[in-house]
Amino acid sequence: MSDGNPPVQGLLISPIRNGTVIDHITAGEALNVLKILGITGSTTEALSVATNVASRRMGKKDIVKIENRELRKEEVDRIALIAPLARINIIRDYRVVDKKGVEIPKILRGVVRCPNPGCITNTSEPIESTFEVLPKGLHCLYCDWLIKDDIASYII
Ligand SMILES: [Zn+2]
Numbered sequence: 001m002s003d004g005n006p007p008v009q010g011l012l013i014s015p016i017r018n019g020t021v022i023d024h025i026t027a028g029e030a031l032n033v034l035k036i037l038g039i040t041g042s043t044t045e046a047l048s049v050a051t052n053v054a055s056r057r058m059g060k061k062d063i064v065k066i067e068n069r070e071l072r073k074e075e076v077d078r079i080a081l082i083a084p085l086a087r088i089n090i091i092r093d094y095r096v097v098d099k100k101g102v103e104i105p106k107i108l109r110g111v112v113r114c115p116n117p118g119c120i121t122n123t124s125e126p127i128e129s130t131f132e133v134l135p136k137g138l139h140c141l142y143c144d145w146l147i148k149d150d151i152a153s154y155i156i
Contacts, residue, residue, distance in 0.1 A: 014048075019067040021089040022079065027052050029082045030062035032152040036078040037066070045069065058085060078111055080104040082152045104133050112138055112147065112154045119143040129156070 025033055030049050039045060046067035055061040062083075070090055071079075079086055080102035090098040110128040114121050120142050121129040131138040137148040147154055 015094055016046075016065055016067050016091055017094055019046075019065065019069055019091050020071055021091060022064045022066075022071075022083075023061070023087045023089060024055070024058060024085045025062040025064060025079075025083040026085065027058070027060035027062055029152070030064050032082050032155075033062070033064050033079055033086075035152075036082075036155060037069075037071070037075055039066075074111070076102055077105055077108070078155050081108075081111075081155065107132055108138065111156060112151070113156050114140045114143060114145055115147060115154060116140065116143050116145040119145065 022033060028051070030051050034040075034047075034049070039047060048063075048065040050063040052060045053063060071088060076088060079088075081104060084102065084104060086102045088098075088100050088102065089096050108129075108131045112129060112131050114129050114131075116122070119129075119140060121127050121140070127142070130141045131147070132141060133139075134146075137146045138151065139146050
């Protein structure tokens, strides 16, 4: 997992000058995080991904490092859904200038697609999907559908 550089500030991957390090991602979810950030196979962004890194707190975790990019709130809200323990580190001039956790909002508007094809949010009506976040899953406020598993695949 190491690229030969010594760990810097607890990170296994080499330091960046400006950008964002998303640490403590649920193991196996790094690629879903990239999808949320709109980073696909043809990206031009400078990017490092480490998966299944040993973590004292989590057993295993993933890390994503993106140069010259800071995340928008909508992106952080989506990441929270699949990686609730994630830590976002903002790097400027090689220094961590901001470090924060993620928080799942109580209501998700336009974040998740309702799996129910008959739901009004999936028709031609211009209605934004709206889910409330419950301990048992995501609850569609229009059709009562409950998303319990595989939330990543419904993220818009
Ligand atoms: Zn619905």
